Ligand SMILES: Cc1cc2nc3c(=O)[nH]c(=O)nc-3n(C[C@H](O)[C@H](O)[C@H](O)COP(=O)(O)OP(=O)(O)OC[C@H]3O[C@@H](n4cnc5c(N)ncnc54)[C@H](O)[C@@H]3O)c2cc1C
């Protein structure tokens with residue numbers, strides 16, 4: 001058995017995934033440093049749609065992913081209640097075809113332990129009077145709205161409190177090799193303009209849509225394609241529950257209320273450059289129409305903002321030999337096993353909702369690698385409020 | 397796409413540098429900054445997260461006006477005007493347009509909550525087991541109000557005081573405790589009723605009005621206590 005405190009882990013990427021990994025690492029006693037090239041959460045994390053997934057959206061395709069989301073909803077509402085508008089989601093049938101999907105949907109929810117309750121059209125309209133009155137009913141599930149920024153900042157607050165070193169505005173420029181082993185990173189600090197080398201025992205690549213670029217620094221080809229999607233926010237909160245369409249997941253089928261906004265999403269296109277997130281005109285038109293179909297009053301509300309976030313689409317799905325498949329939803333790739341490069345793990349996939357689970361499973365792998373035997377505690381300990389991140393003083 | 401010249405403050409030179417950026421009717425200041433970072437200045441520092449006015453990270457000064465960079469549209473600035481982007485002046489600057497909001501967050505009392513009862517469709521049916529629908533506060537803690545405030549003495553500032561007033565509204569049974577905090581020497585009495593905070597707020601929190609209401613509640617409480625004291629005597 002080894003001592004975690006002798007092991008220094010560098011996490012690259014300050015999104016939700018990096019935040020949860022960092023928190024779990026220091027909670028289990030590792031020394032850990034995180035580098036983020038911009039402000040924390042400036043990647044996809046702050047920009048996503050803000051749906052706390054009960055798993056219902058995925059459950060017909062994959063029971064395990066559904067179950068995992070539901071577990072995380074239960075945990076997050078306990079450990080970070082201030083980052084969640086804990087209302088419900090309603091998968092609404094607006095036509096006969098959607099109504100016909102009900103049985104498949106309810107069956108899948110039951111198999112994954114996602115509480116689902118059928119509501120007649122009168123019941124749905126009593127809860128959400130502004131929905132298209134032609135609707136035929138809906139299934140209520142425990143979806144909610146999450147604060148895309150404040151949820152991960154809760155994790156950063158916890159990590160900082162436990163001694164993690166967090167360096168925003170510091171870009172990882174290259175990896176430092178000792179033979180075939182990665183032994184550190186060189187970073188460029190935007191505050192000072194200085195470059196420096198930071199030694200470590202392990203690098204965790206949590207750069208989301210940029211993961212292929214970091215892997216390329218070790219001449220590793222990571223099979224992911226950046227795929228951005230658009231969201232459109234109008235001023236005026238029209239509903240309290242998340243409104244989704246009772247059909248297999250598609251574009252423009254989720255309306256998320258958040259603060260005083262109604263946000264419809266999303267779409268998907270592919271790009272070579274994860275930084276290129278310019279919203280296509282056609283997306284705005286398409287999403288406006290999609291929202292009006294569900295909530296006619298959307299037409300009367302004013303445009304607030306259209307923006308896009310990038311998904312790292314898995315180019316090739318992992319198999320047991322290829323990687324260690326930790327979940328059906330995300331992978332931790334140990335490059336020692338697959339690419340003959342020691343000292344780096346890369347994360348791909350996942351959702352904002354499952355950030356804590358990704359942290360847990362990644363740090364389980366780290367514990368295995370370094371022969372550390374400390375169990376994960378992130379599911380049971382409440383997180384400090386996000387404001388405590390800043391209240392610990394100016395970050396240097 | 398049209399093009400526009402924008403001037404951005406750089407710490408290294410202590411002055412603004414000019415860049416040409418493409419824009420359409422939806423392009424915001426944050427899009428312009430991202431464009432500059434990707435095309436010309438990879439080291440340009442600015443804060444961003446949500447891109448839709450909910451996180452509160454992206455406050456900047458545009459032609460002297462304090463705005464959210466992700467909401468302020470280039471097309472809303474008349475073409476005959478320059479576009480000059482500078483950091484929020486009162487924040488702890490860390491480079492170019494970026495700041496560290498540690499001091500700002502230190503003013504908030506410890507247990508200010510961030511969710512409240514939803515204010516729309518209030519007659520709607522609520523699922524069993526739930527008392528009401530809930531939502532996040534409008535205040536996104538961007539600090540524009542604090543930056544705009546002309547009070548130069550050390551004080552709690554409009555954002556923290558507005559958060560205290562929200563707690564009085566949300567939990568009237570605990571009003572005393574919150575009013576005590578607001579009655580601090582660094583609290584409501586420092587307000588000069590300029591109301592720049594309410595004018596600059598991007599989400600309609602009206603901190604100025606809330607500070608005035610806190611002041612009135614403190615006075616009323618003092619009067620009631622005095623009257624009680626007299627009748628006891
Ligand atoms: C359109 C859309 C809608 C979505 N909606 C939802 C939703 O409603 N609910 C949900 O649960 N999930 C949603 N997701 C998924 C969610 O956004 C992602 O799962 C999550 O944000 C991924 O976080 P991350 O930390 O892995 O990546 P990111 O947040 O992208 O973090 C990666 C970070 O790495 C940094 N970085 C890159 N290169 C370097 C370097 N060289 N040095 C230092 N730092 C570097 C980047 O700046 C970035 O901040 C959505 C995704 C999309 C695209």
Ligand code: FES
Pocket residue numbers: 443444445446447448449450451452453454455464465466467536
């Ligand atoms: S980026 Fe979140 S408020 Fe502007």
